Amino acid sequence: MRILLVEDEEDLGFAIKQVLVGEKYIVDWVTDGAQAWHHLESEWTDYTVAIIDWLIPEVSGLELCKRLRSHQSALPVLMLTALGEPENRVTGLDAGADDYLVKPFVMVELLARLRALQRRSPQLRTEIWRIGRFTLDDANTTLTVEPPDEQTGDQEAQSIPLTLKEFQVLAYLMENPNRTIPGSKIRYQLWDLDEEPVSNVVAAQIRLVRRKFSRYGCDCPIKTVAGQGYRFEP
Structure with missing residues (x-):
């Protein structure tokens, strides 16, 4: 918020x-x-x-x-x-x-x-975002990823703990699913305007989010649209 x-x-x-x-x-x-x-x-x-x-x-x-x-x-x-x-x-x-x-x-x-x-x-209101296989819970800053429908067996949902900034980035993108948002818009929305602007701060944070997904064995739904920004594709 x-x-x-x-x-x-x-x-x-x-x-x-x-x-x-x-x-x-x-x-x-x-x-x-x-x-x-x-x-x-x-x-x-x-x-x-x-x-x-x-x-x-x-x-x-x-x-x-x-x-x-x-x-x-x-x-x-x-x-x-x-x-x-x-x-x-x-x-x-x-x-x-x-x-x-x-x-x-x-x-x-x-x-x-x-x-x-x-x-x-x-x-x-405190939100729980549910989009596709992804559920983001504001109460505990955790993302739950359900296994793909085509996967059977005993594979369970994966819970990914997030830092505050990782949570904010995911929440903002999940509020705008399948919409390409410029990196500059994300920076102005999620970083303190009093802070010294860093041009690559959004790209750096997106990389951290993707590493977090990879660490937990999940595909990251955040896509880069060259020259335009980032999009959450559930």
Whole structure:
């Protein structure tokens, strides 16, 4: 899950990002509304939730919510603010926020509210991807590969443990089966935008995934389409 965090308080923003990264989220953290809108409009990143402070420079969190909804975006928004009066909550929710968390708050409540958004929003729910012979389980970052139909006997399904990045790559490709996705799109979607860009980071990760499949005696369903990108072919 990729999260856009919009928080101009440096200490709080850093703390929230560290907690979210520790929970396996990919987080882009910006400190004003103009940067946030630039990210939200980008064709390179698809966010699954936004955590937005109300009182931020350039474009307020309230205005960001209004813009999203005017563009027919269903992106779930958790609004953070020190404005805790009932009328403020009503204003934030009416602007398009899905939930409202008043500062100061504890991180466990932030995580709980994210889980609540997951339960309410189909696009955020914990997933088990099943495509062909492949089942990817978000709960334990494991891929299960069933033997081919033509194989008989006592051959059993193979369980392949994955690193976090291997899991993220497979999950993203399995969400788009038989669709060729450019390596640059995968990099922008699955790597922190604050990190120094490495041109071959996606190719290197794909190689690691293929080695993992080979180590467990399975054919890798990720195909390279020359000059275009990668495709998951179940």
